[in-house]
Amino acid sequence: MENNSIINPELYYKIKGKDTKIDTKIIDFKMTEKKYINEITVGDCREVMAQMPTDCIDLIVTSPPYGVGIEYDVHNDDMIIDEYLKFTEEWLTEAYKVLKDDGRIALNIPYEINRQDKGGRVFVVSEIWQIMKKIGFKFFGIVDLEEDSPHRSRTTAWGSWMSPSAPYIYNPKECVILAYKKTHVKKIKGTPQWIGEAAQVPDKNNPAIFKNKTVYRDEDKKEFMELVFGQWKYFNDSRPLTKATFSMDIPSKAIKILSYKGDVIMDPFMGSGTTALSAEFLGRNWIGIELSEEYTKVAKQRILEYRAKLAQTKLELEEVSKF
Ligand SMILES: C[S@@+](CC[C@H](N)C(=O)[O-])C[C@H]1O[C@@H](n2cnc3c(N)ncnc32)[C@H](O)[C@@H]1O
Numbered sequence: 001m002e003n004n005s006i007i008n009p010e011l012y013y014k015i016k017g018k019d020t021k022i023d024t025k026i027i028d029f030k031m032t033e034k035k036y037i038n039e040i041t042v043g044d045c046r047e048v049m050a051q052m053p054t055d056c057i058d059l060i061v062t063s064p065p066y067g068v069g070i071e072y073d074v075h076n077d078d079m080i081i082d083e084y085l086k087f088t089e090e091w092l093t094e095a096y097k098v099l100k101d102d103g104r105i106a107l108n109i110p111y112e113i114n115r116q117d118k119g120g121r122v123f124v125v126s127e128i129w130q131i132m133k134k135i136g137f138k139f140f141g142i143v144d145l146e147e148d149s150p151h152r153s154r155t156t157a158w159g160s161w162m163s164p165s166a167p168y169i170y171n172p173k174e175c176v177i178l179a180y181k182k183t184h185v186k187k188i189k190g191t192p193q194w195i196g197e198a199a200q201v202p203d204k205n206n207p208a209i210f211k212n213k214t215v216y217r218d219e220d221k222k223e224f225m226e227l228v229f230g231q232w233k234y235f236n237d238s239r240p241l242t243k244a245t246f247s248m249d250i251p252s253k254a255i256k257i258l259s260y261k262g263d264v265i266m267d268p269f270m271g272s273g274t275t276a277l278s279a280e281f282l283g284r285n286w287i288g289i290e291l292s293e294e295y296t297k298v299a300k301q302r303i304l305e306y307r308a309k310l311a312q313t314k315l316e317l318e319e320v321s322k323f
Contacts, residue, residue: 036052036287037264037285037286037287038276038280038285038286038287039287039288040270040273040276040288040289040290040296040299040300041287041288041289041290042289042290042291042292042293042296043289043291044291045091045094045268045269045289045291046090046091046094048268048289049091049094049095049097049098049268049289050094050097052098053098054097054098055098055099055100055101055103056098056100056264057098057099057100057103057264057265057266057287058100058102058103058104058259058260058263058264058265059103059104059105059106059254059255059258059259059263059264059265059266060095060099060103060104060105060106060107060265060266060267060268061105061106061108061250061251061254061255061265061266061267061275061279062105062106062107062108062266062267062268062269062275063107063108063109063246063250063269063271064088064091064107064109064268064269065077065269066109066110066113066124067079067081067084067087067088067113067115067124068110068113068115072291072292072295073291073292073294073295074291074292075291075292078118079118080115080118080119081115081118081119081120081122082119084119085127085128085131088128088131089131089134089135091268092128092131092132092135092137093135094268095268096135096136096137096181098266099181100181101181101182101183101187102180102181102182102183102184102185102186102187103180103181104140104178104179104180104181104258104259105137105177105178105179105180106176106177106178106250106251106254106258107128107176107177107178107179108145108174108175108176108246108250109124109125109128109174109175109176109177110124110125110172110173110174110175111123111124111125111171111173111174111175112124112125112170112171114170125142125175125177128177129177132177132179136181136182137179137180137181138179138180138181138182138184139178139179140178140179140180140184141178141230142175142176142177142178142230143175143176143178143230143231143232144173144175144230144231144232145173145174145175145176145231145232145234145250146173146231146232146233146234147233147234147235147236148233148234148235148236157170176232176250176254178254178258186260189260190260190261190262190263191260191261191262192260192261193256193257193261193282194216194217194220194221194223194224196214196215196216196217196220197214197215198212198213198214198215199212199213199214199215200212200213201213201215223256224257227253227256227257228257232249232250232253233249234247234249234250234253235247235248235249235321237274237321246271246272246274246275247274247321248274248277248278248317248320248321249321251265251267251274251275251278251279252278252281252282252317255278255279255282255284256282259284261282261283261284262283262284262285263284263285264284264285264286264287265279265284265285265286265287266286266287266288266289267286267287267288267289268289269289269290270288270289270290270295270296270299271290271295271299272295272298272299272302273288273298273299273300273302273303275288276288276299276303277302277303277306277320277321277323278320280303280306280307281306281315281317281320302323305323306320306323309323
């Protein structure tokens with residue numbers, strides 16, 4: 001019976017955990033809804049999530065449509081702002097339902113959008129956070145995203161030229177809203193991203209006495225400290241895989257700092273599959289939902305190519321981001 005529920009060795013360890021703290025929700029989820037795991041389901045994420053069991057996802061990492069009129073394959077991104085916010089509330093309500101009580105969400109959105117005749121300028125972070133709060137999400141933090149080598153040209157719309165009459169002040173940056181469902185602290189501990197080594201170190205006050213301590217590599221400590229600082233650098237992947245692009249750096253950083261190995265990571269707007277690749281590379285399970293069949297084909301191809309390459313050689317994250 002347990003074999004049916006095994007997705008990867010880390011999860012197996014968690015389920016067979018010697019400390020007898022068995023997460024029955026994980027087991028139930030695997031037994032009944034295994035079809036979603038490490039797969040992309042084609043469909044409207046609101047409907048797909050409505051079919052999924054409650055309390056089964058550890059972390060949602062996603063970059064939803066921004067409501068700025070991007071010509072996606074099938075999704076109409078050219079809504080008036082009120083419709084866009086209604087759509088946002090609908091999918092976030094389902095997302096809240098599928099998260100475990102200690103589940104988290106990392107939501108990549110722009111600070112602001114300008115919809116001109118479809119709703120004017122909107123402080124989208126504020127609007128979406130109000131919706132999240134109403135649904136029940138609790139605030140975990142906000143990460144300011146800093147492009148490593150900004151490719152976006154600065155806006156040429158500056159309003160009233162050389163005058164304070166009506167200047168156009170616009171911030172093209174994006175951020176990641178971090179939130180959790182009910183409890184900030186993870187109920188069941190798993191294997192974190194960074195594993196130290198047990199060592200005997202001299203006591204600070206009495207160097208003659210040695211104490212057991214977990215010692216971490218300097219680069220791991222540096223990475224952890226970078227991730228808890230709410231400003232993440234990222235390389236903007238602008239390859240035309242689909243109309244939807246997402247830097248591998250964003251899901252990778254969120255997954256490393258917010259989840260254990262073997263956890264279930266979901267992206268309800270999977271696009272070209274960046275979150276799936278990142279989760280798989282980092283030893284997590286993943287669930288993808290995507291409205292476009294075309295984009296799903298692209299994403300699946302990326303994942304298959306990654307797996308084929310990995311079967312031949314060990315890969316670094318920088319190499320995975322090129323798939
Ligand atoms: C900003 S993109 C996501 C990019 C993605 N992170 C990637 O790596 O390519 C938004 C995606 O959401 C999809 N989408 C739009 N509405 C959807 C819906 N209701 N359910 C599921 N997917 C949807 C679009 O087709 C598009 O691929």
